[in-house]
Amino acid sequence: METVTLPFAWEKSSMGDAYTRLRNIYVHWSEGHSLRAAADLADGKSPSTVLNWSQAAVHFQDQKRNHGNHIKEATWNHAYEPVVSMAVSLLNGRKPPGNPADLMDACIRDWAPGSRMRQIRAQSLAQFLSHCVQREKFPEIWLPPADLKRHVGRRDATVTRAQKGDPFASDQQILDLLAQLPTDSAAQRWIDALKLLAELGLRPIELLYLSVRIDDAIGDPYWWCSYQKRSGGGDTAERRVFPLVLDGGEGSPPDWQLLERWQAGDIVLPPLRSGNGAGDSFGTYLNRQQAWIQLRAACEQGGRRIVPYSFRHTYSLRGHRRGIDPGAMAHSMGHSLEVHLRSYPWASASNTAAAFARASEAAVR
Incomplete structure (x- = not known):
């Protein structure tokens, strides 16, 4: 008192x-x-x-x-x-x-x-x-x-999940976009960074925490991400990241040799700000590129909204199309299975469909 x-x-x-x-x-x-x-x-x-x-x-x-x-x-x-x-x-x-x-x-x-x-x-x-x-x-x-x-408060009821960003309709859209970007030395840094996002499914900020380690047992190199954060959906821990080569459509898959070039020091990242600023940096660069503007407009006509995180979203979709289980995808992408299933509906949908298909096959046998 x-x-x-x-x-x-x-x-x-x-x-x-x-x-x-x-x-x-x-x-x-x-x-x-x-x-x-x-x-x-x-x-x-x-x-x-x-x-x-x-x-x-x-x-x-x-x-x-x-x-x-x-x-x-x-x-x-x-x-x-x-x-x-x-x-x-x-x-x-x-x-x-x-x-x-x-x-x-x-x-x-x-x-x-x-x-x-x-x-x-x-x-x-x-x-x-x-x-x-x-x-x-x-x-x-x-x-x-x-x-x-x-x-x-809460988001307006009219705000849909698509406004947070959707995956590309196909890997070919990513390949076409990269082929249309400028080819000068400064632009090559952005192209390499986009390739890393697409093939590794990284968050933009995680490029600043990316490295290559050597497997002590067999001596093979592999990607490692040391990014950590705390969030309501659980902690993001350091992890091994598994690449998923893009589908080349009718042609052969692209061999970008990202890991080998990284080890050789041939990949130099563009200037990225930490935190959400890394995503904003990608957005600023892409929004200045005519190829991105045209692709974004074409995707919007098809009901898709592409953003810098779309490279990561497409990695998730690519993995599920290739039959990788949601738990393994969640581990490589650096979040919990619960967050993965909530963020990517196709993960739970495909998993459910596969489970019922296996059950039907067993019943027939």
Whole structure:
């Protein structure tokens, strides 16, 4: 319990001044300040000495970067810094939000309801507010809302899965696209990067964590991805990645010799930003290419929406068309079987069809 002694004499003539001061203290307290901080504000003292949001943000960054489950600088810059800076700016402004719910809404309203980015900003801001209360001793009124879903919201019912990106209709579309891209040295970096995405089914960010290892037992080289992340769908662990050569249609499958060229140092990746920025880098490059623009328009006419992740989606579809079980595909792609089946409907559909086909054959025999 906090107590504050008011600077008034205990006599009837001071009652009016004391009552006015109490009303002013209550106004500041209802805005989220502690009793002592509210009394200081009512006494005309600077609010910057009461709740120092800027200093709390500096301490929060240090906590996230150097303690506990510490995060990388790129993660801080992408997922935390923008929303924390925006919150501090609002809280230090002329008309600051008076409670965490209003602050939350103000900091995430620029993103569509239910979007992943809106969810990330809400979660990051909630962590910052919890830090302020638990570590900086801010008033408990600034604890984040218990239910972030009410702020994040849901996607519009008209938003379909296709808007997240679909696989290419065939591997030949990928081969045709690569053949139509520029051939200068700078463009060759992007072509090699796209080939790696297509043949290995990688996330764009995982190119920065790709390497080649040697099997100690037989001496053969193989692809290894050291990318790790934590998410609601489970952790992504380091893993071996298995290539799936593209189907050449009527011709022979393309032999890009990616592993051999990687070992020889012949593959140089284009400039990629970490985090979701890697996917954005691919999007920026492709959206400048006429071949991509034409292919995207043709796919949209067929009901498909292609995005940089479509190279990864097509890897999954290619594997299932070749009879690889969903568990093995999920392992190579770096997510759980549950996430794999939820993300790629054809995985569970083909698996179900194959199971019933085997059961029917057994019954006939």
